[in-house]
Amino acid sequence: MSEKSKMASRQMVAQALMELAREDETIVVVTSDARGSAAITEFFESFPERAIEVGIAEQSAIGIAAGLSLCGKKSFVLGPACFYSARAFEQVKNDVAYTGANVKIIGVSGGVSYGPLGSTHHSLHDIAAFRAIPNIDVILPCDANQAYAVVKYVVNRERPAYIRIGRNPIPFVHDQPCFEIAKGYVLRNGSDVTIIACGEIVWHALKACEILSKEGIEVTLIDMPSVKPIDEEIIINSARNTGKVVTVEEHSVHGGLGEAVSAILGKNFPVPIEILGIPDEFPVTGRQEEVFSHYGLDSVGIATRVQAFLRRLTHGR
Amino acid sequence: MMEQTKILKKKAIQIRKTALQMIYNAKSGHTGGSLSCVEILVALFYGVMKMDPKNPKLPDRDRFVMSKGHSVESYYAVLADLGFFPVSDLESYCQFGSYLTGHPTTKVPGVEVNTGALGHGLAVGVGMAIAAKIDSAGYKVYVLMGDGELDEGSVWEAAQIAAHYGLDNLVGIVDRNKLQISGRTEEILRLENLEQKWTAFGWRVIHVDGHDIEKLINTFKGLPVERGKPHLVIAHTIKGRGVSFIENNKDWHHKVPNDEEFRMAMMELDEKLKELDAHE
Numbered sequence: 001m002s003e004k005s006k007m008a009s010r011q012m013v014a015q016a017l018m019e020l021a022r023e024d025e026t027i028v029v030v031t032s033d034a035r036g037s038a039a040i041t042e043f044f045e046s047f048p049e050r051a052i053e054v055g056i057a058e059q060s061a062i063g064i065a066a067g068l069s070l071c072g073k074k075s076f077v078l079g080p081a082c083f084y085s086a087r088a089f090e091q092v093k094n095d096v097a098y099t100g101a102n103v104k105i106i107g108v109s110g111g112v113s114y115g116p117l118g119s120t121h122h123s124l125h126d127i128a129a130f131r132a133i134p135n136i137d138v139i140l141p142c143d144a145n146q147a148y149a150v151v152k153y154v155v156n157r158e159r160p161a162y163i164r165i166g167r168n169p170i171p172f173v174h175d176q177p178c179f180e181i182a183k184g185y186v187l188r189n190g191s192d193v194t195i196i197a198c199g200e201i202v203w204h205a206l207k208a209c210e211i212l213s214k215e216g217i218e219v220t221l222i223d224m225p226s227v228k229p230i231d232e233e234i235i236i237n238s239a240r241n242t243g244k245v246v247t248v249e250e251h252s253v254h255g256g257l258g259e260a261v262s263a264i265l266g267k268n269f270p271v272p273i274e275i276l277g278i279p280d281e282f283p284v285t286g287r288q289e290e291v292f293s294h295y296g297l298d299s300v301g302i303a304t305r306v307q308a309f310l311r312r313l314t315h316g317r
Numbered sequence: 318m319m320e321q322t323k324i325l326k327k328k329a330i331q332i333r334k335t336a337l338q339m340i341y342n343a344k345s346g347h348t349g350g351s352l353s354c355v356e357i358l359v360a361l362f363y364g365v366m367k368m369d370p371k372n373p374k375l376p377d378r379d380r381f382v383m384s385k386g387h388s389v390e391s392y393y394a395v396l397a398d399l400g401f402f403p404v405s406d407l408e409s410y411c412q413f414g415s416y417l418t419g420h421p422t423t424k425v426p427g428v429e430v431n432t433g434a435l436g437h438g439l440a441v442g443v444g445m446a447i448a449a450k451i452d453s454a455g456y457k458v459y460v461l462m463g464d465g466e467l468d469e470g471s472v473w474e475a476a477q478i479a480a481h482y483g484l485d486n487l488v489g490i491v492d493r494n495k496l497q498i499s500g501r502t503e504e505i506l507r508l509e510n511l512e513q514k515w516t517a518f519g520w521r522v523i524h525v526d527g528h529d530i531e532k533l534i535n536t537f538k539g540l541p542v543e544r545g546k547p548h549l550v551i552a553h554t555i556k557g558r559g560v561s562f563i564e565n566n567k568d569w570h571h572k573v574p575n576d577e578e579f580r581m582a583m584m585e586l587d588e589k590l591k592e593l594d595a596h597e
Contacts, residue, residue, distance in 0.1 A: 028451070049451055050451065054474075055477070057474040057475075057477075059440065059474060060443070060471065060478055062440075063437055063441045063444060064443050064447065066440075066441050066444060067430075067440070067447070067448065068444040068448045069444075070429060070430060070445060071448030071449065071452075072376075072448065073448055075444075090434055091437060091440070094431055094433070094434050095430065095431070095437055098422070098431045099422075100423060
């Protein structure tokens with residue numbers, strides 16, 4: 001877990017796709033003038049007949065990928081998460097999920113990765129949107145190792161998936177590629193509070209745990225890449241142990257990981273929950289880390305808000 | 318009249334009767350558009366496409382995408398008649414729990430993709446046609462669109478892509494009945510000149526009488542007439558075709574016949590069957 005070595009998840013996604021394509025002739029990729037953002041230029045050079053460029057046409061990219069999958073291909077669509085989770089939403093719902101076409105959508109530059117480009121380029125609603133559709137997995141790997149593992153895992157899962165990754169090089173959380181569907185990963189064990197996080201903000205949650213530990217607060221930190229289906233058991237068990245849960249996500253506070261966790265605990269083991277995410281507004285202009293810092297989603301911000309949450313529980317508001 | 322043509326003409330009337338029966342039973346459906354595309358469906362499914370109702374997933378089958386998914390009654394009637402599923406199941410159309418939903422889904426044997434939201438089918442067809450090219454497979458892909466559906470921008474996106482990839486194994490068909498739910502297509506949003514538009518998008522355009530089964534079959538069988546281009550067949554039709562008081566009337570887009578209207582419609586269709594027999 002070195003902070004020095006960083007890698008963008010898209011690099012490892014692309015590597016995994018290259019490896020798969022060498023072994024499996026049914027692998028195809030579809031993109032919408034986003035081969036650079038998706039880091040699949042090399043794929044286009046190596047497998048030109050299996051790399052489908054559709055131009056700036058995300059709706060068609062999804063429809064075409066569905067058609068390819070219905071004719072026996074394993075289709076991966078790669079392009080900006082903001083466009084695939086909004087403009088192409090109806091195609092994902094109908095052509096992919098409702099039809100049951102085996103399409104994997106890899107939303108790149110997700111969350112606020114595009115930072116100062118503004119809310120047209122942010123996808124802070126994608127978890128909520130795709131969680132509400134049946135028959136599609138929603139997965140947010142937290143680093144390049146996990147992103148690689150996700151691609152290698154979902155290729156053998158014959159159902160649609162939406163996988164959101166970021167844009168920028170990020171530190172490794174996991175030493176090894178590790179991913180299973182509906183499985184949470186315990187990164188730290190502590191008895192004071194549980195933090196559940198997903199996606200590339202997990203690193204910041206991990207750093208927050210180190211800050212909290214110095215303050216005498218020991219956290220159980222769970223990395224939850226598989227937001228749907230989710231690991232209910234690990235959530236309930238951890239809530240039993242700590243009695244308090246904080247969720248952290250690079251997403252609106254509405255409809256994301258926090259509400260998924262809340263629903264499970266509300267039904268099975270109600271405990272106080274604090275949902276940390278982007279509030280219900282179009283975010284302030286800034287680079288990803290500036291936006292995180294502004295909303296208390298960097299390590300210091302998370303640590304501060306966890307402490308405030310614990311204080312409130314002890315002393316009341 | 319050629320024997321096969323006559324059989325198929327009768328088939329088209331029987332499909333209309335079945336579709337109307339389904340709509341009448343369900344008290345739900347899209348009468349006008351279902352009746353306008355009957356000959357197109359009959360030509361494709363009985364005279365053109367390679368398929369096996371006993372093996373709906375036959376790898377090399379021709380693909381049909383019902384992009385105008387609301388015309389589902391005649392589509393289901395054709396599939397049932399061909400034996401993809403029991404004709405008696407049509408009685409459950411739109412009933413609680415039935416697999417025969419009011420727009421096509423892949424739960425129905427023979428249906429390739431779930432449709433109903435307009436402007437989706439062509440892109441899916443493009444993907445299928447690209448897959449065939451990648452695999453050097455011989456199957457063709459037919460996508461049936463409504464003319465009102467062409468208002469959707471996604472159709473034109475997919476049209477550009479099809480031309481870019483030179484998909485001469487892809488056939489788009491427009492059921493050009495000139496009506497959509499609120500009125501005449503040219504008044505709601507002008508579509509013409511359709512031929513010039515599609516030609517400019519890189520397609521080869523062919524006009525055909527959409528109620529002439531023989532011409533439809535010959536047209537489809539003759540494709541592609543130009544290598545390296547997708548083909549668009551503009552099938553000129555009459556919405557509600559086959560029942561005089563339903564024909565060319567926008568109010569019948571999804572109007573359901575009452576008891577008397579249903580009786581009159583069936584009587585008229587039976588008369589047409591008798592006329593065909595009288596020509597023997």
